[in-house]
Amino acid sequence: MSDYKTMIPTALKSLFWRGAWKLMDMEERRDLAAGYSMTSMELCLTRLARRGFQPTFVMDIGAYHGRWSEAALRAFGAAKVLMVEAQPGKAARLHALCNRYPGRSACEFALLGSAPKRAVPFYEMETGSSVVSHKYVI
Numbered sequence: 132m133s134d135y136k137t138m139i140p141t142a143l144k145s146l147f148w149r150g151a152w153k154l155m156d157m158e159e160r161r162d163l164a165a166g167y168s169m170t171s172m173e174l175c176l177t178r179l180a181r182r183g184f185q186p187t188f189v190m191d192i193g194a195y196h197g198r199w200s201e202a203a204l205r206a207f208g209a210a211k212v213l214m215v216e217a218q219p220g221k222a223a224r225l226h227a228l229c230n231r232y233p234g235r236s237a238c239e240f241a242l243l244g245s246a247p248k249r250a251v252p253f254y255e256m257e258t259g260s261s262v263v264s265h266k267y268v269i
Contacts, residue, residue, distance in 0.1 A: 176206035
């Protein structure tokens with residue numbers, strides 16, 4: 132059995148999409164274009180904002196490079212974002228993000244736990260960083 136995508140001539144598919152595009156309003160066009168050009172999380176945050184969800188303060192625990200925080204800053208125009216990251220090696224990127232959104236973003240470098248401690252072993256492995264040594268990770 133043939134795949135439906137190969138059964139429809141390219142010219143007909145193109146005609147369909149051009150017609151559909153003309154029938155869409157600007158918001159629908161943005162959603163369609165955004166689905167191909169931004170992460171699905173950013174699209175979800177944008178849709179939440181359009182539906183009236185407008186937080187004034189957002190915390191990003193484990194901010195890493197700050198991509199989620201930046202998506203939240205763009206989606207929620209009045210929100211302030213606090214990024215918390217345990218890896219000091221991510222400081223340059225997060226500070227650069229704070230500079231792009233002055234007054235709306237801040238970053239702290241800390242390892243959060245259930246009780247205050249002076250020091251805790253922390254094993255940096257990019258997105259797999261943990262207080263658990265890599266030799267114990269399966």
